[in-house]
Amino acid sequence: MKSQELSDSVSMNIYFKHMIWGTGLLLYSLAGLARISAFNPAYQDLLDLSENQPQKALQYWQEMDPVDFSAARKAEHHLVASQLYGNLDYPNKMTTAAQQGLALISSKEEPWLFHQLSLALVDSWDRNGTGIRGLAKVEDAQRWGAENNDLGTRLYAMLILSQLLIQTDQYNQALQLVQEAYDLAPVEGPDLVKADFSNQMSAIYVYRDEFEIALPYLQETLAHYRKKDKKLAVSIALFELGRAHLVLDRTASGLAYLQESIQIAVAINDLQGIAYGLNELATHHLSLQEYDKAESYLQEARQRFNEAGNQYMLFDNNIQLSQLYTQTKQFGLAEQYLTTAAQQVDPQLLPFSQIAIQRQQANILDARGQHEEAYDLLTDAVKQLQELEAQQSAEKLHQIRAIFEVESSEQENQLLAQKNQLQQQQLAIKNQQNILLMLFLVSALLLVLFLIYFTFKFRRQSARLHELANYDELTGLRNRSNTIYAIKHKLKNLDKEQPMYLVMIDLDYFKDINDRFGHALGDKVLKIFGDYCRDVFSENDLAGRVGGEEFLVCLTGYTPQQAFDRIEKLRQKTAKMHHLIKAPDFSVTLSAGLCQITADKPSFHQWVKCADKALYQAKHAGRNQTIAADL
Ligand SMILES: Nc1nc2c(ncn2[C@@H]2O[C@H](COP(=O)(O)OP(=O)(O)OP(=O)(O)O)[C@@H](O)[C@H]2O)c(=O)[nH]1
Structure with a gap:
């Protein structure tokens, strides 16, 4: 009994973690759709293509030869690569592309490229769970976008920033920011649009397990991308809707959404899209103890994740297979997949994976009747989990503080800038007033001089006239x-x-x-x-x-x-x-x-x-x- 409780508690946490990986990776790929309106038409076409045929777009890009390009054009070339890899959800390749681009330019000469590449870099870090270290870069890009009326860059920065807020559990701030971005974003356009932010809004509610609230946002996103016939985005939105419906026990519609999502992913050859869909279907069938269906979905998903090189999801997939084989009492296979899973990830990088392995190990032992060992293992796993959670809380606290500090210094800077602007305006008004006063004084002086001159002249003339009329010119006596x-x-x-x-x-x-x-x-x-x-x-x-x-x-x-x-x-x-x-x-x-x-x-x-x-x-x-x- 005890071992079951422990098992459930670990399982819940693993499930939660899985949700983060799954949801995060898929939603992030929407962030990768941020378009770059300043690109030359060839690149824009490539990015458009990427939304329906991401692999093909990448292939075309690889066929381009940037040898004769200037440094800035080369950097632009890398930025396109980072976006293409983003659409395919290859975070490591995305990081490399963004870094290669950044090495070629400076923020002064090519500010737009610089900020776009910086955002792509943080975006890629974020997909690997380490986005918070790029907070200052995102803030910089957001400020630059706002100051230079570059809505595309500003919105991309806001989207990444909302990801960072979600990562640090600051959901309310994230909702606020996304709402702000939603209001700013256009309904349609080459850069991020309202639908992208309604999608982000849904992601936040999904994180908070508020699936019911997430639904209308997901529907808005889906409707927009269906209208635009952007298949990749449609497939992702369908996946999210499907999962939300399954969680809400609307099985039929949930499965239908997932099936359609997979169909579209197949049509556009989006390996990851297919794999996520299959994985989700497998999870559903596993919960219904429909092991055959679950097994075939998991195996197929495993293949796709393998092709796409997604280590994290492969790990998850292997654990699920191991669980499946444990439940079907195929212990040899269960251990084999568990060993593969253990080789898949670096426990240093993903400490929760270690606990997931231990928990599955305990599951196998328990199923084999080795309850004592299973209990000890689970007790250890729970202890580790508690330690990890405590550590994570401390880290999050630190991160929240970092965000808060950046925000307050940002607010201070804004206040200072506003104050400065006000002072400059006052100075300008004062200068204008001084100039006007000077002009007025000079005009008044000129007028007075004019009046004096004319009065003098007039008096002289009238005196002369008077003299001429009344005095004798020769003697100066009266005439x-x-x-x-x-x-x-x-x-x-x-x-x-x-x-x-x-x-x-x-x-x-x-x-x-x-x-x-x-x-x-x-x-x-x-x-x-x-x-x-x-x-x-x-x-x-x-x-x-x-x-x-x-x-x-x-x-x-x-x-x-x-x-x-x-x-x-x-x-x-x-x-x-x-x-x-x-x-x-x-x-x-x-x-x-x-x-x-x-x-x-x-x-x-x-x-x-x-x-x-x-x-x-x-x-x-x-x-x-x-x-x-x-x-
Ligand atoms: N140079 C000059 N001579 C003038 C002017 N006005 C009048 N005369 C001259 O003054 C003279 C006046 O002469 P007369 O009226 O004969 O008188 P007079 O020579 O002074 O002799 P008495 O009055 O009898 O002592 C004339 O020759 C006029 O031409 C003037 O403005 N300038």
Whole structure:
């Protein structure tokens, strides 16, 4: 009784392990279907062919001669090989091909090839159960794919990463990642599509023994690949569906799916596909104790696994044969297959295989009636199993930690990158603002300068216009109209307290000066006379040129004597002008008539007349004098 319990417990674990190998290897071959859209058409055709005739595609590839290829093209050639071997589920050859490709290129020169080859390498490691060591490579490829909008590479990386998560029992994270990839993936296309991820989703549920949930995902995958007529993928999906149905006790449909899977695998000459299908059928018949059927299936599967060189499945197959022969009491055969199984795998590499061998050994002993020995062997196997499981748990913990650390450093990097980007954006905005501010300031400055310039110019021009309109150009004194206007204005606001005088001045014999010394000198005399007027009269006085050599002056706020003296001062100054004029016998004088304006409001003309009269008197009296007149 005890030995049976022990046997069951070991058997369960072996079965579980078998599930991992079986499911893993088959599902991984879908990962190998990741297409490479950047390939040249010949390679793409080869990969297309590989999906229906994997052996033939490999054969064509082997016939190609890459001697003259550049390093990058050679690497591409190896990448194609890795994919072809992946489709055939030859992980070791896949590893070699990926490594050969990677040896030829660098990540800087050929980033796409580099990441695709790295993923193929980790993919191949993963098929051998050691994928976790490639975690950093997968993360790198995923990041590169996302940053460079290479969805194919990104999705391939996500698929491999989900495998690594499954390997470390992180099913929830794997589901999350696969769902994310499913959302990103296109419905159709040369790279991975939604159906590949629904398939991966089903694989996770299968790992968790949730076959019922896995079914719709498997159906989605199957429907897609049937539509696309991709036979290899159809065969794999059918196999998974068949197995799930058998586990769920839907025997008829389960067997039908498996049969169809095998038929397609035969049609496309997929040795492994055939072998997996047969093996599964055998397992089913074995559980029903239909030994003949089980034996023939197992033997046929054994042949195919042998041809394909799949050591792991050969081991499994040999153990199953040994179990079968134990149950049919053919102990010689049972031991023979067990010995073959033991030679098939390296117990260092697959420690569980050792326990499976021990368990089968115990089975044989038990069937032969050697219960004591069987019990001891099983006890030892259970102990070893417990140790192994403890060791594996520790390893998984370590691996989970590794993934967690990579993820958190990845998140940190992303955060840093986002922060950096934000800072750069802020800096760019600030720079733009500064540039705009500078432009605004420069424009404003230019505008202000323009305004200043135009205002200045306008003022100068209007001042000039004002001068031209109101002042005499030669003397700089008020012109006739301005003089008359200003004097009239003063007369209007006549203040009794402020005595006012009107003076008419005329330069003597000016015609003679012109005639003797020329018109230019006459002009000079007039100009100097203008300066003398500005010297002698104050701001409050008013002097203007009203004729050729005639001037009118209005004095305000002086006593009659002061007014007279002021005119006299101008007269004396003028009489000495000859000191300034370098011309022989030159002299100039003036005559002036002064008239005080009283408050009895006579008109401007009357005052002019009065001053003119006084001037006439001065002229008549011999010129060069000032005469003050009374009205
Ligand atoms: N150079 C120059 N001569 C002018 C200007 N305006 C008027 N004259 C001259 O001034 C002279 C005025 O002469 P008249 O009116 O005969 O008087 P006058 O020679 O000063 O003699 P009296 O007034 O009697 O002392 C004329 O020959 C005009 O040509 C001027 O702007 N420049």
